[in-house]
Amino acid sequence: MAEKPLSQQEIEDRLVQLPGWSLADDRLTRSYRLASHFAATALVIHVAQLQEELNHHSELTLGYNTVSLAVNTHSAGDTVTELDLELARRVEDAAAGHGAH
Template identity: 65%
Template sequence: MPSEPLSQKEIEDRLRELPGWSFEDDRIQRTYRLGSHRAAGAFVAHVCVVQDELNHHSDLTLGYDTVRLAVNSHDAGGRVTDKDFALAERVQALAPAHGAH
């Protein structure tokens, strides 16, 4: 069953609970900065585990000391849903353990 897209207001309200995240191009997204390339790679690996657990995957970009996530739900026509926020919340919770800010 397809996910239900969130309204613009619902997205804005939920983003208030996720500092650093924004809504652009029909996706919620955030870039994290880490202390080194190795730290960024470890963070990406941890995010991949979470994505597999949730069976929901973002566009994930590894830079030298940055990691960028951008996510929406394909089964909702490329719109933002609860599943996207569930992933963002999990990533936000694990970021401090990696020194990501």
Template identity: 55%
Template structure:
């Protein structure tokens, strides 16, 4: 059974615990500023391993020293679900391990 889409209020409540994440259309996303390209790429690799373990994947955009994670649930019609909030929390943990902050 596909996960249920969250209401806008539920998403906003979830984002209260993820202050640097934002709702953009039907996705939640955040951009991280890394120490350089290799640092950003290393973070992508670690996120990819977590995504595989969860069976849920974000769209990751890698720039020189920036990494943007954008996520929704395809099986829920491209809407935000609890799976997305869980993945965002996991990505936050990875970012903290890498000493990475937001775009400011």
């Protein structure tokens, strides 16, 4: 089943439960700072696993001690869907375990 685009209000309502995440250019975005490059790399690997489980992939950027994500659903016209929010929730849970802030 194809994912349905969420309205601006639906997205904003759900983002209340995802501190640090925001909507920019029709994508959910978030950046994390970690203690070291190694810690950031470990988070990237964890996020990659989550994306494989969902078969839904973000733009994922690794910096020295930062990890940034931007995600929307291409098959829904590059809009935000429930699938994007599910990935964000899972990433947020994983990031906490890596000491990201």
